[in-house]
Amino acid sequence: xxxYELKLDSLTKYFGRRLVFRDLNIEYCQCxxxxxxxxxxxxxxxxxxxxxxxxxxxxGKIIHTAEGKEIDTAEIHERIGFVSPYLVLYEEFSCRxxxxxxxxxxxxEPDEPHITRLLETFGLxxxxxxxxxxxxxxxxxxxxxxxxxxxxxALLILDEPTENLxxxxxxxxxxxxxxxxxxxxxxxxxxxxxxxxLCTSSINLLEHK
Amino acid sequence: MKAYHLxxxxxxxxxxxxxxxxxxxxxxxxxxxxxxxxVGEETISDYLSGGLYWVVxxxxxxxxxxxxxxxxxxxxxxxxxxxxARPETVLSGKLIFNLVLTLAMxxxxxxxxxxxxxxxxxxxxxxxxxxxxxxxxxxxISSTIIAAIISKAGSKGTLYPVLSFPILLPxxxxxxxxxxxxxxxxxxxxxxxxxxxxxxxxVVMLSVSYLLFDFIWxx
Numbered sequence: 001x002x003x004y005e006l007k008l009d010s011l012t013k014y015f016g017r018r019l020v021f022r023d024l025n026i027e028y029c030q031c032x033x034x035x036x037x038x039x040x041x042x043x044x045x046x047x048x049x050x051x052x053x054x055x056x057x058x059x060g061k062i063i064h065t066a067e068g069k070e071i072d073t074a075e076i077h078e079r080i081g082f083v084s085p086y087l088v089l090y091e092e093f094s095c096r097x098x099x100x101x102x103x104x105x106x107x108x109e110p111d112e113p114h115i116t117r118l119l120e121t122f123g124l125x126x127x128x129x130x131x132x133x134x135x136x137x138x139x140x141x142x143x144x145x146x147x148x149x150x151x152x153x154a155l156l157i158l159d160e161p162t163e164n165l166x167x168x169x170x171x172x173x174x175x176x177x178x179x180x181x182x183x184x185x186x187x188x189x190x191x192x193x194x195x196x197x198l199c200t201s202s203i204n205l206l207e208h209k
Numbered sequence: 210m211k212a213y214h215l216x217x218x219x220x221x222x223x224x225x226x227x228x229x230x231x232x233x234x235x236x237x238x239x240x241x242x243x244x245x246x247x248v249g250e251e252t253i254s255d256y257l258s259g260g261l262y263w264v265v266x267x268x269x270x271x272x273x274x275x276x277x278x279x280x281x282x283x284x285x286x287x288x289x290x291x292x293x294a295r296p297e298t299v300l301s302g303k304l305i306f307n308l309v310l311t312l313a314m315x316x317x318x319x320x321x322x323x324x325x326x327x328x329x330x331x332x333x334x335x336x337x338x339x340x341x342x343x344x345x346x347x348x349x350i351s352s353t354i355i356a357a358i359i360s361k362a363g364s365k366g367t368l369y370p371v372l373s374f375p376i377l378l379p380x381x382x383x384x385x386x387x388x389x390x391x392x393x394x395x396x397x398x399x400x401x402x403x404x405x406x407x408x409x410x411x412v413v414m415l416s417v418s419y420l421l422f423d424f425i426w427x428x
Contacts (some may be wrong), residue, residue, distance in 0.1 A: 052292065054288065054291040054292070054427060055427065056427055074295045074296065075295070077291070077292050077293060077294070077295070080292075082288075082292050084288070086285065086288055087288050087289060087292075088284060088285035088286050088288070088289065089286070089289055090218070090222065090284075090286060090289070091284070092222055092225045092226055093221070093222075093225075101214070101217075101218045102293055104211075104214035104217075105211055105214045105215050105218065105293050105294050105298070105302075106211070106293050106294070107210070107211050147289075
Protein backbone atom coordinates (compact mmCIF):
# COMPACT_ATOMS: atom_id res chain seq x y z
CA UNK A 1 0.00 0.00 0.00
CA UNK A 2 1.23 3.47 -0.90
CA UNK A 3 2.27 5.53 2.09
CA TYR A 4 2.80 8.68 0.12
CA GLU A 5 1.46 11.94 1.46
CA LEU A 6 1.27 15.39 -0.01
CA LYS A 7 0.65 18.53 2.01
CA LEU A 8 0.07 22.04 0.63
CA ASP A 9 0.77 24.48 3.44
CA SER A 10 -0.55 28.06 2.95
CA LEU A 11 0.53 27.91 -0.69
CA THR A 12 0.38 31.28 -2.45
CA LYS A 13 1.57 32.25 -5.90
CA TYR A 14 1.97 35.66 -7.49
CA PHE A 15 3.21 36.45 -11.00
CA GLY A 16 4.60 39.93 -10.41
CA ARG A 17 1.70 41.74 -8.74
CA ARG A 18 -0.95 39.38 -10.10
CA LEU A 19 -2.28 36.93 -7.58
CA VAL A 20 -2.72 33.45 -9.02
CA PHE A 21 -4.01 31.70 -5.88
CA ARG A 22 -3.62 32.16 -2.15
CA ASP A 23 -3.66 30.16 1.07
CA LEU A 24 -4.07 26.71 -0.33
CA ASN A 25 -4.12 24.28 2.57
CA ILE A 26 -4.77 20.75 1.43
CA GLU A 27 -3.59 17.30 2.48
CA TYR A 28 -3.64 14.25 0.25
CA CYS A 29 -2.99 11.29 2.53
CA GLN A 30 -5.12 8.52 1.02
CA CYS A 31 -4.79 6.80 -2.34
CA UNK A 32 -7.39 8.08 -4.77
CA UNK A 33 -8.17 10.58 -7.50
CA UNK A 34 -8.26 14.26 -6.58
CA UNK A 35 -9.31 17.10 -8.85
CA UNK A 36 -8.22 20.67 -9.39
CA UNK A 37 -10.63 22.79 -11.39
CA UNK A 38 -10.93 26.38 -12.49
CA UNK A 39 -11.23 28.32 -15.73
CA UNK A 40 -8.33 28.99 -18.10
CA UNK A 41 -5.66 31.10 -16.41
CA UNK A 42 -6.80 30.23 -12.91
CA UNK A 43 -3.41 28.69 -12.08
CA UNK A 44 -4.06 24.94 -12.38
CA UNK A 45 -0.89 24.24 -14.36
CA UNK A 46 1.12 26.57 -12.11
CA UNK A 47 -0.10 24.70 -9.04
CA UNK A 48 0.83 21.35 -10.57
CA UNK A 49 4.30 22.62 -11.46
CA UNK A 50 4.78 23.77 -7.87
CA UNK A 51 3.64 20.37 -6.60
CA UNK A 52 6.09 18.72 -9.02
CA UNK A 53 8.93 20.84 -7.61
CA UNK A 54 9.76 22.55 -10.89
CA UNK A 55 8.36 25.92 -9.89
CA UNK A 56 8.57 27.71 -6.58
CA UNK A 57 5.66 29.22 -4.61
CA UNK A 58 5.69 32.89 -3.56
CA UNK A 59 4.65 31.90 -0.04
CA GLY A 60 3.98 28.69 1.82
CA LYS A 61 5.48 25.30 1.18
CA ILE A 62 4.78 21.93 -0.28
CA ILE A 63 5.68 18.79 1.64
CA HIS A 64 6.05 15.38 0.00
CA THR A 65 6.32 12.50 2.45
CA ALA A 66 7.06 8.85 1.68
CA GLU A 67 6.99 6.19 4.40
CA GLY A 68 6.82 8.99 6.97
CA LYS A 69 9.99 10.72 5.72
CA GLU A 70 9.96 14.11 4.07
CA ILE A 71 11.37 14.04 0.54
CA ASP A 72 14.01 16.54 -0.49
CA THR A 73 12.83 18.92 -3.27
CA ALA A 74 15.63 17.74 -5.56
CA GLU A 75 14.34 14.16 -5.33
CA ILE A 76 10.64 14.80 -5.94
CA HIS A 77 11.01 13.98 -9.64
CA GLU A 78 11.87 10.39 -8.74
CA ARG A 79 8.48 9.94 -7.02
CA ILE A 80 6.12 11.65 -9.43
CA GLY A 81 4.77 11.06 -12.89
CA PHE A 82 3.70 14.13 -14.85
CA VAL A 83 1.51 14.53 -17.92
CA SER A 84 0.91 18.01 -19.28
CA PRO A 85 0.11 19.78 -22.55
CA TYR A 86 3.44 21.63 -22.08
CA LEU A 87 5.40 18.41 -21.88
CA VAL A 88 7.32 17.71 -25.08
CA LEU A 89 9.36 14.55 -25.50
CA TYR A 90 12.36 14.16 -27.81
CA GLU A 91 10.85 13.96 -31.28
CA GLU A 92 14.14 13.09 -32.97
CA PHE A 93 14.12 9.78 -31.08
CA SER A 94 11.75 6.83 -31.40
CA CYS A 95 9.33 5.82 -28.66
CA ARG A 96 11.66 2.97 -27.63
CA UNK A 97 14.71 5.25 -27.65
CA UNK A 98 12.87 7.83 -25.54
CA UNK A 99 11.98 5.12 -23.00
CA UNK A 100 15.58 3.88 -22.83
CA UNK A 101 17.06 7.39 -22.58
CA UNK A 102 14.61 8.49 -19.87
CA UNK A 103 15.25 5.32 -17.87
CA UNK A 104 19.03 5.72 -18.02
CA UNK A 105 18.96 9.40 -17.08
CA UNK A 106 16.62 8.58 -14.19
CA UNK A 107 19.04 5.85 -13.17
CA UNK A 108 16.47 3.04 -13.18
CA GLU A 109 17.08 -0.48 -14.40
CA PRO A 110 15.02 -1.31 -17.52
CA ASP A 111 11.98 -3.36 -16.49
CA GLU A 112 11.18 -5.02 -19.81
CA PRO A 113 7.84 -6.66 -18.84
CA HIS A 114 6.65 -3.28 -17.43
CA ILE A 115 7.73 -1.43 -20.60
CA THR A 116 6.02 -4.01 -22.84
CA ARG A 117 2.84 -3.78 -20.75
CA LEU A 118 2.84 0.03 -21.03
CA LEU A 119 3.43 -0.06 -24.79
CA GLU A 120 0.57 -2.50 -25.24
CA THR A 121 -1.78 -0.65 -22.87
CA PHE A 122 -1.28 2.58 -24.79
CA GLY A 123 -1.36 0.93 -28.22
CA LEU A 124 2.15 1.96 -29.23
CA UNK A 125 3.80 -1.47 -29.37
CA UNK A 126 3.59 -1.63 -33.18
CA UNK A 127 4.99 1.88 -33.63
CA UNK A 128 7.64 1.82 -30.89
CA UNK A 129 10.51 2.14 -33.36
CA UNK A 130 9.06 5.15 -35.19
CA UNK A 131 10.40 8.58 -34.37
CA UNK A 132 8.01 10.70 -32.30
CA UNK A 133 7.95 13.42 -34.95
CA UNK A 134 5.93 11.03 -37.12
CA UNK A 135 3.35 10.41 -34.36
CA UNK A 136 -0.11 11.96 -34.35
CA UNK A 137 -1.04 14.31 -31.47
CA UNK A 138 -3.08 11.52 -29.83
CA UNK A 139 -0.14 9.11 -30.02
CA UNK A 140 2.15 11.75 -28.51
CA UNK A 141 -0.34 12.18 -25.66
CA UNK A 142 -0.31 8.41 -25.03
CA UNK A 143 3.49 8.48 -25.12
CA UNK A 144 3.42 11.08 -22.34
CA UNK A 145 1.55 8.58 -20.16
CA UNK A 146 4.25 5.95 -20.80
CA UNK A 147 6.85 8.57 -19.83
CA UNK A 148 4.92 9.35 -16.64
CA UNK A 149 4.42 5.73 -15.59
CA UNK A 150 7.80 4.28 -16.57
CA UNK A 151 9.28 4.58 -13.07
CA UNK A 152 6.05 3.54 -11.25
CA UNK A 153 5.52 6.84 -9.39
CA ALA A 154 3.61 7.08 -6.12
CA LEU A 155 2.06 10.38 -7.19
CA LEU A 156 0.65 10.81 -10.69
CA ILE A 157 0.05 14.42 -11.74
CA LEU A 158 -2.18 14.89 -14.76
CA ASP A 159 -2.77 18.25 -16.42
CA GLU A 160 -5.56 18.03 -19.02
CA PRO A 161 -4.98 14.26 -19.32
CA THR A 162 -7.42 13.56 -22.14
CA GLU A 163 -6.32 16.38 -24.44
CA ASN A 164 -6.00 15.23 -28.08
CA LEU A 165 -7.54 11.83 -27.35
CA UNK A 166 -10.54 10.26 -29.09
CA UNK A 167 -13.35 8.62 -27.09
CA UNK A 168 -11.70 5.23 -27.13
CA UNK A 169 -8.41 6.75 -25.94
CA UNK A 170 -10.22 8.70 -23.21
CA UNK A 171 -11.94 5.58 -21.89
CA UNK A 172 -8.64 3.71 -21.78
CA UNK A 173 -7.04 6.54 -19.83
CA UNK A 174 -9.98 6.68 -17.39
CA UNK A 175 -9.69 2.96 -16.78
CA UNK A 176 -5.96 3.25 -16.22
CA UNK A 177 -6.40 6.20 -13.82
CA UNK A 178 -9.00 4.25 -11.79
CA UNK A 179 -6.73 1.20 -11.54
CA UNK A 180 -3.66 3.26 -10.72
CA UNK A 181 -5.46 5.23 -8.01
CA UNK A 182 -6.19 2.04 -6.08
CA UNK A 183 -2.64 2.08 -4.75
CA UNK A 184 -1.41 5.59 -5.57
CA UNK A 185 -2.40 9.24 -5.44
CA UNK A 186 -3.60 10.75 -8.72
CA UNK A 187 -4.09 14.52 -9.14
CA UNK A 188 -6.08 15.76 -12.12
CA UNK A 189 -6.28 19.38 -13.26
CA UNK A 190 -8.87 19.82 -15.94
CA UNK A 191 -11.85 21.73 -17.29
CA UNK A 192 -13.44 18.61 -18.73
CA UNK A 193 -16.46 17.41 -16.72
CA UNK A 194 -15.75 13.81 -17.66
CA UNK A 195 -12.21 14.09 -16.21
CA UNK A 196 -13.42 15.69 -12.98
CA UNK A 197 -16.17 13.11 -12.52
CA LEU A 198 -13.47 10.55 -11.74
CA CYS A 199 -12.35 12.52 -8.70
CA THR A 200 -13.43 11.70 -5.16
CA SER A 201 -12.90 15.32 -4.15
CA SER A 202 -12.01 18.47 -6.00
CA ILE A 203 -10.89 22.03 -5.33
CA ASN A 204 -11.79 25.05 -7.40
CA LEU A 205 -8.97 27.57 -7.67
CA LEU A 206 -11.46 30.42 -8.16
CA GLU A 207 -12.27 30.02 -4.46
CA HIS A 208 -8.65 30.80 -3.56
CA LYS A 209 -8.27 34.25 -5.12
CA MET B 210 26.62 8.10 -14.55
CA LYS B 211 23.25 9.84 -15.03
CA ALA B 212 25.12 12.90 -16.33
CA TYR B 213 26.97 10.64 -18.79
CA HIS B 214 23.63 9.33 -20.12
CA LEU B 215 22.36 12.89 -20.48
CA UNK B 216 25.53 13.70 -22.43
CA UNK B 217 24.92 10.66 -24.68
CA UNK B 218 21.35 11.84 -25.25
CA UNK B 219 22.64 15.27 -26.32
CA UNK B 220 25.32 13.71 -28.51
CA UNK B 221 22.85 11.49 -30.39
CA UNK B 222 20.40 14.37 -30.62
CA UNK B 223 23.16 16.57 -32.08
CA UNK B 224 24.13 13.89 -34.59
CA UNK B 225 20.52 13.74 -35.78
CA UNK B 226 19.66 17.45 -35.66
CA UNK B 227 23.07 19.12 -36.05
CA UNK B 228 21.97 22.13 -34.01
CA UNK B 229 25.50 23.20 -33.03
CA UNK B 230 27.95 21.31 -35.26
CA UNK B 231 26.89 23.01 -38.51
CA UNK B 232 26.95 26.42 -36.91
CA UNK B 233 30.41 25.87 -35.38
CA UNK B 234 31.85 24.45 -38.63
CA UNK B 235 30.53 27.39 -40.65
CA UNK B 236 31.91 29.91 -38.17
CA UNK B 237 35.37 28.28 -38.17
CA UNK B 238 35.52 28.44 -41.98
CA UNK B 239 34.09 31.96 -42.22
CA UNK B 240 36.24 33.60 -39.51
CA UNK B 241 39.49 32.00 -40.69
CA UNK B 242 38.64 32.93 -44.32
CA UNK B 243 37.86 36.53 -43.35
CA UNK B 244 41.20 36.83 -41.52
CA UNK B 245 43.03 35.27 -44.48
CA UNK B 246 41.38 37.63 -46.98
CA UNK B 247 41.88 40.71 -44.81
CA VAL B 248 45.58 39.92 -44.26
CA GLY B 249 46.12 39.28 -47.97
CA GLU B 250 49.76 39.44 -48.98
CA GLU B 251 50.77 41.22 -45.76
CA THR B 252 52.91 39.39 -43.23
CA ILE B 253 51.39 39.40 -39.77
CA SER B 254 53.56 39.27 -36.68
CA ASP B 255 53.81 36.11 -34.58
CA TYR B 256 52.08 37.71 -31.60
CA LEU B 257 49.21 39.02 -33.70
CA SER B 258 48.61 35.56 -35.15
CA GLY B 259 48.50 34.16 -31.60
CA GLY B 260 45.92 36.78 -30.59
CA LEU B 261 43.80 36.18 -33.68
CA TYR B 262 43.78 32.45 -32.92
CA TRP B 263 41.83 33.09 -29.72
CA VAL B 264 39.56 35.59 -31.50
CA VAL B 265 38.55 32.77 -33.86
CA UNK B 266 37.96 30.45 -30.89
CA UNK B 267 35.92 33.10 -29.04
CA UNK B 268 33.61 33.97 -31.95
CA UNK B 269 33.16 30.35 -33.00
CA UNK B 270 32.22 29.44 -29.44
CA UNK B 271 29.67 32.29 -29.40
CA UNK B 272 27.94 30.86 -32.45
CA UNK B 273 27.30 27.33 -31.24
CA UNK B 274 27.90 26.68 -27.56
CA UNK B 275 24.68 28.33 -26.38
CA UNK B 276 22.65 25.72 -28.27
CA UNK B 277 23.09 23.24 -25.44
CA UNK B 278 20.29 24.87 -23.41
CA UNK B 279 18.63 27.05 -26.04
CA UNK B 280 17.69 24.02 -28.16
CA UNK B 281 15.92 22.42 -25.17
CA UNK B 282 14.01 25.64 -24.52
CA UNK B 283 13.06 26.14 -28.18
CA UNK B 284 11.85 22.56 -28.59
CA UNK B 285 9.95 22.75 -25.28
CA UNK B 286 11.82 19.80 -23.76
CA UNK B 287 13.09 21.70 -20.71
CA UNK B 288 10.14 20.43 -18.67
CA UNK B 289 11.01 16.85 -19.63
CA UNK B 290 14.56 17.33 -18.36
CA UNK B 291 13.28 18.93 -15.16
CA UNK B 292 11.13 15.86 -14.58
CA UNK B 293 13.82 13.24 -15.05
CA ALA B 294 16.97 14.64 -13.48
CA ARG B 295 18.31 16.70 -10.61
CA PRO B 296 19.58 20.17 -11.59
CA GLU B 297 23.23 19.22 -10.94
CA THR B 298 22.86 16.16 -13.20
CA VAL B 299 21.52 18.39 -15.98
CA LEU B 300 24.38 20.87 -15.56
CA SER B 301 26.99 18.09 -15.49
CA GLY B 302 25.58 16.42 -18.61
CA LYS B 303 25.40 19.69 -20.52
CA LEU B 304 28.89 20.64 -19.34
CA ILE B 305 30.37 17.36 -20.60
CA PHE B 306 28.65 17.93 -23.95
CA ASN B 307 29.94 21.49 -24.29
CA LEU B 308 33.40 20.38 -23.20
CA VAL B 309 33.55 17.72 -25.92
CA LEU B 310 32.19 20.19 -28.48
CA THR B 311 34.67 22.93 -27.46
CA LEU B 312 37.57 20.49 -27.48
CA ALA B 313 36.68 19.24 -30.97
CA MET B 314 36.17 22.83 -32.16
CA UNK B 315 39.52 23.99 -30.75
CA UNK B 316 41.41 21.02 -32.21
CA UNK B 317 40.00 21.75 -35.69
CA UNK B 318 40.78 25.48 -35.33
CA UNK B 319 44.35 24.74 -34.15
CA UNK B 320 45.09 22.44 -37.10
CA UNK B 321 43.54 24.76 -39.68
CA UNK B 322 45.20 27.80 -38.16
CA UNK B 323 48.64 26.13 -38.00
CA UNK B 324 48.32 25.07 -41.63
CA UNK B 325 47.14 28.45 -42.96
CA UNK B 326 49.18 30.90 -40.86
CA UNK B 327 52.94 30.31 -41.09
CA UNK B 328 53.54 32.89 -38.33
CA UNK B 329 51.68 30.74 -35.81
CA UNK B 330 54.63 28.72 -34.51
CA UNK B 331 54.61 27.42 -30.95
CA UNK B 332 58.05 26.95 -29.39
CA UNK B 333 56.97 25.83 -25.92
CA UNK B 334 54.55 23.02 -26.77
CA UNK B 335 54.05 21.92 -23.15
CA UNK B 336 52.97 25.40 -22.08
CA UNK B 337 50.67 25.78 -25.08
CA UNK B 338 49.14 22.36 -24.44
CA UNK B 339 48.30 23.29 -20.82
CA UNK B 340 46.98 26.69 -21.97
CA UNK B 341 44.87 24.96 -24.61
CA UNK B 342 43.38 22.44 -22.15
CA UNK B 343 42.66 24.99 -19.39
CA UNK B 344 41.34 27.49 -21.95
CA UNK B 345 39.03 24.89 -23.49
CA UNK B 346 37.77 24.01 -20.01
CA UNK B 347 37.16 27.68 -19.14
CA UNK B 348 35.30 28.43 -22.38
CA UNK B 349 33.15 25.31 -22.00
CA ILE B 350 32.23 26.03 -18.35
CA SER B 351 31.47 29.72 -18.94
CA SER B 352 29.50 29.08 -22.12
CA THR B 353 27.38 26.42 -20.43
CA ILE B 354 26.25 28.59 -17.51
CA ILE B 355 25.71 31.63 -19.78
CA ALA B 356 23.66 29.39 -22.11
CA ALA B 357 21.52 28.29 -19.14
CA ILE B 358 20.89 31.93 -18.16
CA ILE B 359 20.03 33.19 -21.63
CA SER B 360 17.83 30.20 -22.53
CA LYS B 361 15.18 31.60 -20.16
CA ALA B 362 15.36 35.09 -21.69
CA GLY B 363 13.40 36.51 -24.61
CA SER B 364 16.15 37.90 -26.82
CA LYS B 365 18.61 35.05 -26.64
CA GLY B 366 20.66 36.00 -29.70
CA THR B 367 21.61 39.44 -28.35
CA LEU B 368 22.02 38.45 -24.75
CA TYR B 369 24.63 35.72 -25.31
CA PRO B 370 27.43 37.98 -26.62
CA VAL B 371 26.48 40.71 -24.15
CA LEU B 372 26.83 38.34 -21.18
CA SER B 373 29.78 36.42 -22.63
CA PHE B 374 31.97 39.44 -23.23
CA PRO B 375 32.59 40.51 -19.60
CA ILE B 376 32.73 36.92 -18.36
CA LEU B 377 35.08 35.60 -21.05
CA LEU B 378 37.25 38.72 -21.44
CA PRO B 379 39.64 37.95 -18.52
CA UNK B 380 39.94 34.39 -19.81
CA UNK B 381 40.69 35.46 -23.40
CA UNK B 382 43.25 38.06 -22.23
CA UNK B 383 45.19 35.53 -20.18
CA UNK B 384 44.96 32.96 -22.98
CA UNK B 385 46.39 35.46 -25.48
CA UNK B 386 49.21 36.29 -23.08
CA UNK B 387 50.05 32.63 -22.42
CA UNK B 388 49.99 31.85 -26.16
CA UNK B 389 52.39 34.75 -26.73
CA UNK B 390 54.70 33.37 -24.02
CA UNK B 391 54.57 29.87 -25.50
CA UNK B 392 55.41 31.32 -28.95
CA UNK B 393 58.51 32.93 -27.37
CA UNK B 394 59.65 29.55 -26.09
CA UNK B 395 59.63 30.72 -22.46
CA UNK B 396 60.05 27.78 -20.02
CA UNK B 397 56.91 26.60 -18.23
CA UNK B 398 58.20 27.68 -14.80
CA UNK B 399 58.27 31.34 -15.81
CA UNK B 400 54.61 31.35 -16.79
CA UNK B 401 53.38 29.55 -13.70
CA UNK B 402 51.47 32.56 -12.28
CA UNK B 403 49.47 32.97 -15.48
CA UNK B 404 48.72 29.24 -15.59
CA UNK B 405 47.57 29.34 -11.96
CA UNK B 406 45.32 32.32 -12.75
CA UNK B 407 43.84 30.34 -15.62
CA UNK B 408 43.25 27.29 -13.41
CA UNK B 409 41.68 29.52 -10.73
CA UNK B 410 39.32 31.04 -13.31
CA UNK B 411 38.13 27.54 -14.25
CA VAL B 412 37.63 26.51 -10.62
CA VAL B 413 35.75 29.73 -9.76
CA MET B 414 33.48 29.48 -12.82
CA LEU B 415 32.77 25.80 -12.11
CA SER B 416 31.88 26.51 -8.47
CA VAL B 417 29.70 29.50 -9.36
CA SER B 418 27.92 27.44 -12.03
CA TYR B 419 26.94 24.68 -9.61
CA LEU B 420 25.89 27.22 -6.95
CA LEU B 421 23.74 29.26 -9.35
CA PHE B 422 22.24 26.59 -11.54
CA ASP B 423 19.45 25.51 -9.19
CA PHE B 424 18.04 29.07 -9.20
CA ILE B 425 18.38 29.41 -12.96
CA TRP B 426 16.84 26.03 -13.70
CA UNK B 427 13.64 26.46 -11.68
CA UNK B 428 10.83 28.71 -12.91
